[in-house]
Amino acid sequence: MKYLLFISIIFFSTFSNKESDYYFDKYIEYENVENNTREYFMFNENSSDYYFSFYFDFNNKLSGVIRDSKNLKSHHFLVSNDDLGMKFTYLESTSYLLKEKNKTFKEYHFESTEKKIDSVTNEVNLLKFNNPKKKKLSKAFDIVYEKNNILIDQRFLNLFCHGYFSNTDFEFSIPLPKKLTVYHNDKKQETYQLTKLQKINTQLKVQ
Structure with a gap:
């Protein structure tokens, strides 16, 4: 039931009250055939610099992360429902470095x-x-x-x-x-x- 609810509300516009914009114009689902699970993503058709991945955390709460490979940043969100549809609550941003090329x-x-x-x-x-x-x-x-x-x-x-x-x-x-x-x-x-x-x-x- 959680997956059905998730799918039905994701396409409503959503925002948080921070700076720096990430725009997404495509939503995709992939089924993992062996595990009978699904992967959910948003991305910008005109940019491969960042993607949004949905997942359930250790407390079984729907969450998501923007992986920005251009700026080497990960932006974390808690995802919930409200009267307008899907709500994204910004949590934090973390940096990641590529390993030294040895x-x-x-x-x-x-x-x-x-x-x-x-x-x-x-x-x-x-x-x-x-x-x-x-x-x-x-x-x-x-x-x-x-x-x-x-x-x-x-x-x-x-x-x-x-x-x-x-x-x-x-x-x-x-x-x-x-x-x-x-x-x-x-x-x-x-x-x-x-x-x-x-x-x-x-x-x-x-x-």
Whole structure:
């Protein structure tokens, strides 16, 4: 029931009483097929510098965070309901630093291949190795997308692999994934299926 309520009210405009604007024009849902759970995000179609992720905290309260990769900031919110719809209460902002690029980092090697599935659908296979000789596979992605005008870059994948691309020189851009499969080095697999893409008009203000 909580998920149904959440979905029904998210598209009402919302704000807080702080400074600095973040504008979101797209809302998306992905289903984690293996875990039978859902991931909820907001983003700006014209900027990959920041995303908003919804989650339930340890007290089972709906919360959210803006991850701003340009300014290296995380802005945290408590999300609740009022008579106007969804209300975002600003909590705090924290800074994060990228790790120093050491020798190990410089030896990471990325490899990608792409194939056409049909007239509108393509699949990208992305591999990351721990060294340029490709002796040890660190992680792999299968990304299925349909041709559209919504482009994402490598920072979007951080939403599904906990900042995995935050400290790399690797860059790429593709349309918004319809399906995303993450293969971890412990042989665990997670598949995310796009279930909702909707236009919104939401602005959040933070310090």
